[in-house]
Amino acid sequence: MRAVVVEKPGPADSLSVTEKPAPAPGPGEISVDVAYAGVGFVDTLFRAGAFELPLPFVPGIEATGHVREAGPGVTGFEPGAPVGVLLNDFGRGPRAGGYAEVAVAHASMATVLPADADLARMCALLINGVTGWLALHDLARVTDRDTVLVLGAGGGLGSITGRLAAAHGVRRVVGVFGSEARKPAGGGEWTDMVLAADLASVVAEITGADGGGGVDVVIDPVGGDLRTRAFDLLAPFGRQVVVGNASGQDPALSGDAVWLHSRQLLGLSLGGVAHAVPEQVGAALSAVVDLVHRGVVREPAPAVLPLDRAAEVHAALENRTAPAKTVLAVR
Ligand SMILES: NC(=O)c1ccc[n+]([C@@H]2O[C@H](COP(=O)([O-])OP(=O)(O)OC[C@H]3O[C@@H](n4cnc5c(N)ncnc54)[C@H](OP(=O)(O)O)[C@@H]3O)[C@@H](O)[C@H]2O)c1
Secondary structure, three states: OEEEEEOOOOOHHHOEEEEOOOOOOOOOEEEEEEEEEEEOHHHHHHHHOOOOOOOOEOOOOEEEEEEEEEOOOOOOOOOOOEEEEEOOOHHHOOOOOOOEOEEEEEHHHEEEOOOOOOHHHHHHHHHHHHHHHHHHHHHOOOOOOOEEEEOOOOOHHHHHHHHHHHHHOOOEEEEEEOOHHHOOHHHOOOOEEEEHHHHHHHHHHHHHHOOOOOEEEEEEOOOHHHHHHHHOOEEEEEEEEEOOOOOOOOOOOOHHHHHHOOOEEEEOOHHHHHHHOHHHHHHHHHHHHHHHHOOOOOOOOOEEEEHHHHHHHHHHHHOOOOOOOEEEEOO
16 A cells, blocks of 8 residues: 655655555454545654654554454444544554555544545544544533633644634634734634734733633643743633643643632643543544534635645644645545
8 A cells, every 4th residue: 555654753854655565453443445644733743753653654643534344343334434533542552554545543433424424624623623622521611601712723723623612602712823824714713813922912801801800711732932821811710721732842830820820720632541531532523523514613624635745744734834734635
């Protein structure tokens, strides 16, 4: 099969397509004829060696396609059925493998998709949709009275999380963007769009007009000084969920600030816990797929590039010029 392989950690242009044997499913697993493989910022971290996988490996932690074969003990996945799979159950051992014509997933990390599903659109929301859903509902326990602030709102994880919060009917969903160019035309689902540089003044204006004393929930895939600046904007009992670190900077946060301001600091790394909570992951996956398929969440079509342009997508993610989401067309 054709696959993108990382032989050793390196820059984006070290990614290229090669031929290798197709993997077969073991007990509890399915193999998938991959139609689309999603690309996210985290893939660049694996490729560069910031997060380690045994070498050589095929990157890619989400894919859609059709069931090729079900391994021993697996039921409910008929060959040919359209399917979406998460490939980041690292708690079970090394996985990834999406940038390839055939990928193997654990059945608990797979969902059969509606027959008429748009496989490119569905691929774009798998990892980020499940992470955003779990962050909003299982960790922040968001309510319709909450003002939700999303950092990195122009990125893959930030944008779907904003759409999921809006679909839940929160009071306000405020997106934080690094530049005017990153703001979606027409505003998308955001009630307010804020430039990172203006964060404190604009949020004070918004929450002041609401009669509140800050934001209730911060979803934080960015880190750096935005993380601490957003933390300072939390209302009493406010929750900040750390889901990533696209800035590469991890500032210290004070325990006293959590204590004395009655705030909550939470974290979620889907890849580290997915194998331990398969029901939660499965429920989130079904919920997000259903919302998008029914059009309740209007997931925009992702950019689609062929498999052999994976390096280009990695470079764009690293220099912050990538569209909100790109998927690789594999077949
Ligand atoms: N918890 C999980 O299980 C999970 C799941 C998926 C992703 N993640 C993590 O979430 C993060 C985002 O992933 P993604 O795929 O959404 O990436 P992405 O599409 O590249 O989006 C990242 C966003 O962060 C902002 N950003 C990047 N560098 C920044 C900097 N130096 N300072 C301020 N803002 C910066 C960018 O916004 P502007 O350019 O507008 O500033 C961009 O919108 C990554 O760390 C990834 O590993 C975690």
